[in-house]
Amino acid sequence: MRRSGGSGRGPRKNSISRRENRAGYIFLLPWLLGFLGLTIGPMLVSLYLSFTDYDLFTPPEWVGLDNFARMFTEDPVWIKSVQITLLYVLIGTPIKLAAALAVAMLLNYRNKGSGFFRSAFYAPSLIGASVSVAIVWRAMFGTDGPVDSSLSVFGINLGGWVGNVDFIIPMMILLAVWQFGAPMIIFLAGLKEVPQELYEAAEMDGAGPVRKFRSVTLPMLSAVIFFNLLLEMIAAFQVFASAYIISNGTGGPAGMTNFYTLYLYKRGFADLQMGYASAMAWALVVVVAVITLILFKTSKSWVHYAGDNK
Template sequence: MAPWLIGTAVLTIGPMLWSLYLSFTDYHLIRGGDFVGLANYTAIFDDPMFARAVKVTLLYVVLAVPIKLVASLAVAMLLAQNRRGMGFYRAAFYMPSLIAMSVGIAIVWKALFSQNGPQDKFMSMFGWDGGGFIGNPSVSIVMLVLLSVWTFGAPMVIFLAGLMQVPQELYEAADVDGASKWEKFKNITIPMLSPVIFFNVLMETVHAFQLFGPAYIIGGDSGAPAWSTLFYTVRIYTLAFTDFRMGYASAWAWVLVLAVGIVTLIMFRAAGQLVYYAGEDNK
């Protein structure tokens, strides 16, 4: 058996199967536990924190994914031009994606936009008394979205590679026909780029559902302020490593796995109708 297969079995498949087993128990890190069947799963839907965590997570996905991808596509189209110095700008726009979602940057982000931080002191000169953007329940989720959008470098590079593969003859033919920039974008760029768009939407959606580090740094295990940053993954962590309820936390985790799997399946089914593959007969 190849070493990577052993690593996958030991470090991925094994823990997943163990967590699946734990989800059917009331296992506690200190006192152990017994088999309880589906009790954990039924308890989830009676847990008031479940609705809060789902609401916050879905709101983040709905906001962060489209904004991030629109920004990355717009910048990619600008950087796809054959002009001097584009290599520098491409590297400059990509660099934040290497560090922006790290714990260190999340700590800096929290320091900048929390109460009595630089942003709060600057805004106070204009009469602002909001206690910092991160301390405001109505704005805290937006700050996490902005932190995510800052990392558009990765999907931007993928969009850029896709744009480079679009045949220029199509644009030249459209110019001959007198097509406007919008018509060329709608009828050439989007269809030819649709496989890349689908890939980026899929990957960013899955990543958004799994957001943990920045949310935990900014809101803690309670999802402060007022549960506005109580992401689903943060709730799983709290149940497992604060309350030590590993069985219940595992059930929460498997509900997330199932939900992301369903969303992924729906997206693949939709892709069959919406994604254009050159050289294939798309029905």
Template sequence: MSTVSTRAPAPAEDPTQTRRPARKRRGVREKQWPAYVFLSPWLIGAGVLTLVPMAASLYLSFTDYNLFDAPRWIGLRNYSEMLFDDPRYWRSVGTTLLYVVVAVPLKLALALGVAMLLKSLGRGRAFYRSAFYAPSLLGASMTIALVWKALFNDGGSVAGALSWFGIDTGGWVGNPDLAVYAVVLLTVWQFGAPMVIFLAGLQQIPSDLYEAAALDGAGRWRQFLSVTLPMLSPVVFFNLVLEIINSFQVFTPAFAISGGNGGPADSTMFYTLYLYERGFTASHMGYAAAMAWLLLIAIGVITLILFRTSRTWVFYADEEGR
């Protein structure tokens, strides 16, 4: 007995349905090309001025290159010499770490303190904000660094002012124990940029929180710890990351104050200054490239650690709704 299939025939495929996704993708591409045209200067600049030099630097870090002869491949020799056979390299690392550990907290503390004072001001806030911000624009120049060196040199104004109070330190620039702190103070003096960011963050904290804390009996110090710092923690984190990254790359003040040689007794031999010396003074550009890549890796690791640990102390007002 034969069976008759009752299955309905499959509907014929509409060719317009298959063409529609292709037309849609083509339309999207046609709408995107103006964006790529406007982005092309940045894309070309990023490739030519950043990616290509980075690739060349990575290659040179594995070579013996003196700026005059062709690079000669030596593998990991630059890295092994740096890590195991170069005591000046580790002195530069130690000096840079000391500078970062001392300068960054002092700079951020001063910036936050001045920002809180400016927030409480009525008249003249714009003037003082500009006045405190000005050193951030001027302090990175070689001229200001040379003036700073004169202030902290033997017979300079700082030594004379301290001797007036019975503190005889002599010139800081020539003292191996104090020279690095002259660079630290120059950095701390340039607190204007993080101060402006702190001030903007303080102005965003609702006043209702302070009123509620005052009703609960909290004093100024308790309000600062329980309201200001938690609400300002994203701004603190932002400034902390930027200042640490910038501090690891300090060069101009160290070069000017030390005369370019990291003296006295390598007390101001910062990492970037030693990199410059090996690359352009000693013409060991392959070694300098290896130093640059280790610095990049170190900054990346420290930044990653900061982001990982920020989950425990950075508070975002809208995090409960996310």
């Protein structure tokens, strides 16, 4: 009797499960259609266009690997845009993460008014990539702007940062660092999960603040640091809006704000070389994918997860 009842419930449960699965797929269908039509589809089309000569108005003409060969051998502006972008990523990302971690640690030890300060520090991340902020930033660091006027009080006359070849990249990095709110919130959440017993044990061993930071905080936050590093690095490679607004779309002065995505945009939509721009886009995808893979491979030696016995 028990076997008969059990076998009767089995088909019924399977039928309910199948209906639930069908309902789930129906709810997922709009997202799947959007993903295929707005993400995968355009990516495949751009992959095809990267092997063609296409100006948006005439049918694409197959040229094979000519676009990729042209990037490495015939386009010094592309090489310079790569150098500028790498400089921005390699300097701006660590400084941004260091600022985010420092502020997160300060907020972690402050209870009074912490909600207000979290919101205040997070706000720039919400509006930092907007056109209006880029316009304000350009006005602040332009000739006779507030920053230039303040420095002139101390006898430092730079003539503005926007048109200065030596200071335009530091200005762009400052704009990126100013938007440290998002990684700060993630760091703060990670700090809340660090057991206080570890700090107490370190104090009993005579560890000072620096030793506790190196031996307790950093290892316990290694997974969070890896997550933030990955996200911020990818975002830095894609910087566009601020560079476009600050340079008025020219990439100046002297091409120092000609970041990779800005140069890609100019090639595709200003020069109508969409095939070449598609090749540039896929080159960026490959580079970011390789760097991401390297980060994942090397993370095994310095990223520690809860419950890891290694």
